[in-house]
Amino acid sequence: MLGAKLKELREMNGYVQRQIAAELEVDTAYISKVENDEKPLSKSHLKKLSKIYKISERELLTIWLTDKIKELVKNEPTAKESILLALSEMK
Amino acid sequence: MLGAKLKELREMNGYVQRQIAAELEVDTAYISKVENDEKPLSKSHLKKLSKIYKISERELLTIWLTDKIKELVKNEPTAKESILLALSEMK
DNA sequence: CCTACTTTTGACCTTTGTTGTACAAGTTTT
């Protein structure tokens, strides 16, 4: 989900992976993996990416965090209950 | 939250920490810390605890996972949005 | 108030898991 979004954003803004990799000073392989959800995106890159892709950092963070939550509860039989419970306890 | 629940369950069932520690084959200090949320409870202990405390394993797992979620989103400005988004994507 | 028991605290330790990264080679796209 985050990967797909990042890819979409990149293409919308007319970049190739190499350019993004250069901006973030990482390997293009890393970008590829992130876009394919094979590696998590380092939180430290959110700010720069939000600038490059002209999206609010907050929106990107929301998606990023959502991914983390989904990863955490994946395969847990009580995923839904737990999320609902967490939510109700945070109000 | 999990810690408080565990303590409540233990007391309801009339045990002291030493007894629980013995059952789980760990140090009492560990039990103390878990009950005070200073250390996470290892998932591997859930089954035994649910038996000792006569609560369904599923219910204990729900609470345990809820704790993990809360820990994950703690201090994140987008916590609520992200949880809601995760939930909606899991339906 | 003593003392025996329970619980907490703090420092420490080892193992395991994750992250972030790199490089090379392969595949796909243009």
Place this chain on the structure above:
DNA sequence: AAAACTTGTACAACAAAGGTCAAAAGTAGG
């Protein structure tokens, strides 16, 4: 064929998990 992307493997660094031990501190009963 060149450029872009993907994939496999490896690895060091670091953080977190899952404890232990000894000592301190709380708590009841006699």
